[in-house]
Amino acid sequence: MNKYAIGVDLGGTSVKAGVVSLDGKIINQISIPTEAEKGPETVANQIVKAIKEVSAEAFGKEIVGIGVASPGLVNLDGNTVEAPPNFKHWDSFPLRDTVFKGLANGLPLLIENDANAAALAELKFGAGRGEDDYLFVIWGTGVGGGIIIDGKIYHGPHGGAGEFGHGSIDYNGPQCNCGNIGCIESYIGQRYLSTRATKYLENKKESVVWKLVNNDASKIEPQVLYDAAMEGDAAATEIMSEAGELLGVAISSFMNVMNFDLAIVGGGVSAAGDLVFTPMNKRIKKSVMAPLRPVARAIPAQLGNQAGILGAAGLVM
Numbered sequence: 602m603n604k605y606a607i608g609v610d611l612g613g614t615s616v617k618a619g620v621v622s623l624d625g626k627i628i629n630q631i632s633i634p635t636e637a638e639k640g641p642e643t644v645a646n647q648i649v650k651a652i653k654e655v656s657a658e659a660f661g662k663e664i665v666g667i668g669v670a671s672p673g674l675v676n677l678d679g680n681t682v683e684a685p686p687n688f689k690h691w692d693s694f695p696l697r698d699t700v701f702k703g704l705a706n707g708l709p710l711l712i713e714n715d716a717n718a719a720a721l722a723e724l725k726f727g728a729g730r731g732e733d734d735y736l737f738v739i740w741g742t743g744v745g746g747g748i749i750i751d752g753k754i755y756h757g758p759h760g761g762a763g764e765f766g767h768g769s770i771d772y773n774g775p776q777c778n779c780g781n782i783g784c785i786e787s788y789i790g791q792r793y794l795s796t797r798a799t800k801y802l803e804n805k806k807e808s809v810v811w812k813l814v815n816n817d818a819s820k821i822e823p824q825v826l827y828d829a830a831m832e833g834d835a836a837a838t839e840i841m842s843e844a845g846e847l848l849g850v851a852i853s854s855f856m857n858v859m860n861f862d863l864a865i866v867g868g869g870v871s872a873a874g875d876l877v878f879t880p881m882n883k884r885i886k887k888s889v890m891a892p893l894r895p896v897a898r899a900i901p902a903q904l905g906n907q908a909g910i911l912g913a914a915g916l917v918m
């Protein structure tokens with residue numbers, strides 16, 4: 602068991618790198634700025650720097666390989682990454698090969714989309730252990746996803762499978778960032794959810810939410826809605842409960858197509874727990890095909906913000 606892998610979680614503001622044991626423990630971890638505004642060459646350099654820094658702390662340990670979890674579309678070549686959101690001057694860039702050359706240590710280096718990596722982390726070390734097939738949903742700023750089939754990440758013929766947040770639940774719904782109409786993300790992604798909540802609360806000045814944000818509508822966000830709901834506020838409970846149910850609608854459609862019975866849901870907003878999971882599961886039970894009803898369920902992810910590093914390391918373990 603004296604073997605380790607290095608996992609890198611590439612984010613818009615920081616590059617996190619960790620040394621991970623084969624049983625999924627992060628034994629040490631560092632974080633440096635991404636410098637995303639300086640373009641992909643700089644970002645690749647920062648990744649190299651983070652890996653070298655964390656490797657130095659792992660002196661004397663056997664490192665079996667390195668994995669990188671990156672936002673954006675990771676092509677099937679396992680090398681080029683296209684247009685990660687919030688990264689400047691980045692069209693298509695050979696991230697894997699650039700980092701590999703920069704490291705010059707010859708260790709296996711694999712790169713994977715960040716939501717897929719998080720899905721893999723849950724499979725190896727979290728809520729997905731012992732499962733073969735499930736949908737992983739990451740519910741935060743946006744709504745992302747990863748699909749596990751037969752215990753492996755499913756990439757699809759163009760490498761971009763798992764864009765769960767851009768399945769539409771209403772063709773007359775709101776305009777989504779991606780260009781489509783009524784995507785689940787355009788209802789419950791953090792920013793959209795905050796906007797919807799603000800509108801809903803306009804005529805409900807008695808709601809605790811207004812007190813919590815000092816009447817500043819720009820401060821209404823899922824965390825505040827959660828806090829208000831925990832104080833028994835009816836309007837906040839209603840909004841979060843509806844968000845959970847909407848996610849249930851999207852999950853059950855996916856389950857019906859794939860014949861899946863499990864969804865693992867992580868990300869910041871999912872931390873609202875039963876407040877969103879109870880209505881989500883109620884909707885799933887109602888909306889899946891009859892044979893799935895006794896078994897279909899959505900459960901919380903277990904790894905939180907460690908999922909990026911763990912999933913990246915999991916690529917080479």
Ligand SMILES: [Zn+2]
Nearest residue numbers: 767777779784
């Ligand atoms: Zn969309």
